Amino acid sequence: MAVVSNGTTIIDAGALGSGVATGKMILIKTLTASSSSTLSFLNGADSVVFDDTYNSYAFKFIDIHPATDDQAFTFQVDTGTNTSFNQTITSSFFNAQHSEGGTSYLMVRNSGDQGQGTGFQRLTEGSGADNDQSCCGTLTIHTPADTTFVKHFISQTHNAHSGDYAMNNFIAGYVNTTTALTRVRFKFESGAIASGVIKLYGIGG
Amino acid sequence: MAIISNGTTVADAGAFSASLGSMTLIKTLTASSSGTLSFVHGTSSVVFDNTFPIYKFKFINMHPATDNVQFMHNGSINAGSNYNVAKTNAMFEGEKAEGGSNGTLNYITGHDIANGTGNAKFTYNCGKDNDQCVSGEMTIFNPSSSTFVKHFLTKVSNSHNSNYIKNTYTSGFYNTTSDLDAMQFSFSSGNIDSGKIELYGIKDS
Numbered sequence: 001m002a003v004v005s006n007g008t009t010i011i012d013a014g015a016l017g018s019g020v021a022t023g024k025m026i027l028i029k030t031l032t033a034s035s036s037s038t039l040s041f042l043n044g045a046d047s048v049v050f051d052d053t054y055n056s057y058a059f060k061f062i063d064i065h066p067a068t069d070d071q072a073f074t075f076q077v078d079t080g081t082n083t084s085f086n087q088t089i090t091s092s093f094f095n096a097q098h099s100e101g102g103t104s105y106l107m108v109r110n111s112g113d114q115g116q117g118t119g120f121q122r123l124t125e126g127s128g129a130d131n132d133q134s135c136c137g138t139l140t141i142h143t144p145a146d147t148t149f150v151k152h153f154i155s156q157t158h159n160a161h162s163g164d165y166a167m168n169n170f171i172a173g174y175v176n177t178t179t180a181l182t183r184v185r186f187k188f189e190s191g192a193i194a195s196g197v198i199k200l201y202g203i204g205g
Numbered sequence: 206m207a208i209i210s211n212g213t214t215v216a217d218a219g220a221f222s223a224s225l226g227s228m229t230l231i232k233t234l235t236a237s238s239s240g241t242l243s244f245v246h247g248t249s250s251v252v253f254d255n256t257f258p259i260y261k262f263k264f265i266n267m268h269p270a271t272d273n274v275q276f277m278h279n280g281s282i283n284a285g286s287n288y289n290v291a292k293t294n295a296m297f298e299g300e301k302a303e304g305g306s307n308g309t310l311n312y313i314t315g316h317d318i319a320n321g322t323g324n325a326k327f328t329y330n331c332g333k334d335n336d337q338c339v340s341g342e343m344t345i346f347n348p349s350s351s352t353f354v355k356h357f358l359t360k361v362s363n364s365h366n367s368n369y370i371k372n373t374y375t376s377g378f379y380n381t382t383s384d385l386d387a388m389q390f391s392f393s394s395g396n397i398d399s400g401k402i403e404l405y406g407i408k409d410s
Contacts, residue, residue: 003208006219010208024230024405055265055403056340092299092372094310108299108310115305142265142340142362149266152340152362154372170299172362172372178336204230204263204403 026054028200033193035067041200043182050182052145054202059139059184061123061157061198068191069129070162072112074120075139075186077151079179086118087181091173093122100164112169116176120187123155124169127188128162134196135159137169140203144181150174151181227408229257236397238270244404245285245387253386255349257406262343262388264327264361264402271395272333273366275316277324278343280355280379281387288389289322294357294377296326303368313373320380324391327359328373331392332366338400339363348385354378355385 002012009017029048031039041059043050050057064073076085093112098104112122124135137157144151155171175181186198207217232251234242244262246253253260267276279288296317301308316326331339341361348355356378363371379385390402 003216005206005208005216008219010216010219023228025228055401056263090301090303090368090370092301092308092370094299094308094372106310108308110307113299113301113308115301116303117305146266148336149268149338150336150364152266152338152364154341154360154362170372170374172299172360173301173370174362174364176303176336203228204233204265204405 024204026202028202030197030199033064033196036193038185038187039193039198040183040185048200049202050144050184050200051180054205056140056142056203057144058201058203059198060201061135061137062196063134063136064196065134065194066127066129066188066191067194068188070126071188071190072122073124073127073135073157073159073186073188074122075184076120077175077181078183079177079181085120085185088116088118088176089114089121089173090116090176091121091171093169093171095167095169097161097165097167112171114173120189121171121173123157123171124159124167126161126163126167127159133160141181141184147178147180149178150176229406229408231404231406233401233403236267236400238396238398240396241389241391242397242402243285243387243389247284251404252406253348253388253404254384257408258347259407260345260348261405261407262402263405264339264341265400266338266340267400268338268398269331269333269392269395270398271392273330274395275326275329275393276331276339276361276363277326277391277393279324279389280385281389282381282383282385285387285389288387290385291320291322291380292318292325292377293320293380294318294325294375296373296375298371298373300365300369300371324393325375325377327361327375328363328371330365330367332364333398337364351382351384353382354380
């Protein structure tokens with residue numbers, strides 16, 4: 001039975017009516033770390049959507065806390081049902097830093113960028129493992145299922161550095177493949193993700 | 206007839222009372238060998254006035270027909286009759302070559318604009334290889350204000366024609382207190398071969 005209000009179909013056949021304006025930022029999946037070595041979002045598994053349903057996908061990092069001090073938080077992607085997570089990436093990484101002691105820097109971070117590299121891409125550097133330290137931010141991947149273009153990504157994160165710095169990181173790049181991406185994995189370069197939440201949103205489409 | 210659940214009015218008078226998200230897709234334009242893509246308030250279902258306090262444009266796989274060109278924007282205060290509003294912006298970027306040479310972080314003096322009425326650049330030297338494109342976003346605040354200049358923030362990831370990633374940021378303002386009622390996007394030479402631009406309104410909190 002349809003629900004019709006003032007002549008407008010609000011709900012019918014288990015779905016909102018076409019005339020109902022809905023938000024275009026849709027929460028797809030939340031993963032919560034608990035001493036997790038990795039957190040992975042695999043299209044088609046556990047209700048994860050990461051295909052051409054949406055134009056872009058935004059991952060939100062909420063208080064990602066490393067088990068090991070002084071670690072980079074990273075991501076990689078893969079295609080099909082592959083599990084190597086070693087796609088080719090060219091990326092840029094720069095950040096602004098300000099220490100609790102008052103020292104500040106603006107610098108490119110060659111230690112965090114890649115030129116046709118296949119390693120995990122850094123989203124932070126030197127994340128601290130003190131009990132009150134964590135990192136937060138966003139990674140947006142555009143059109144992962146496109147089969148014509150490279151796959152651009154843009155990220156901004158903030159981390160509490162192990163040396164008691166605030167670090168505002170700007171990362172962007174492209175996964176240099178025209179094969180559809182189907183999966184994304186996050187981890188620290190060493191040690192587990194002690195705690196934290198990653199939310200995946202679909203945007204547009 | 207209202208729909209009331211557990212004492213809360215969910216829908217009434219043909220509309221939902223419940224929150225449906227704060228990011229509303231207004232309009233999508235798809236390029237197909239297009240000289241420009243324009244969003245004009247009041248035309249073709251475009252809303253670009255004081256309905257929303259913040260507007261966000263998403264650029265998805267903008268592919269130029271011509272190699273080594275600039276992706277640009279301009280605004281109008283006369284419903285698209287002219288796109289020539291004075292603007293000032295700042296541009297900086299991180300970049301990294303596929304060849305792996307050291308990344309750099311620079312202020313880009315050659316591509317910013319100082320109260321000019323010509324098109325403002327998001328990024329530059331965009332490549333037209335079949336797999337190259339530009340993706341990113343632009344946020345414009347309060348375009349209908351009659352008091353303030355109109356601030357904007359942009360960030361894009363650009364496949365440079367020499368096989369660099371360019372992570373380009375600009376911020377600036379349209380230097381007018383008139384109603385900014387249309388926006389136009391283009392490459393500096395040649396058509397927008399393909400790509401999609403989505404316009405979203407961000408609701409008040």
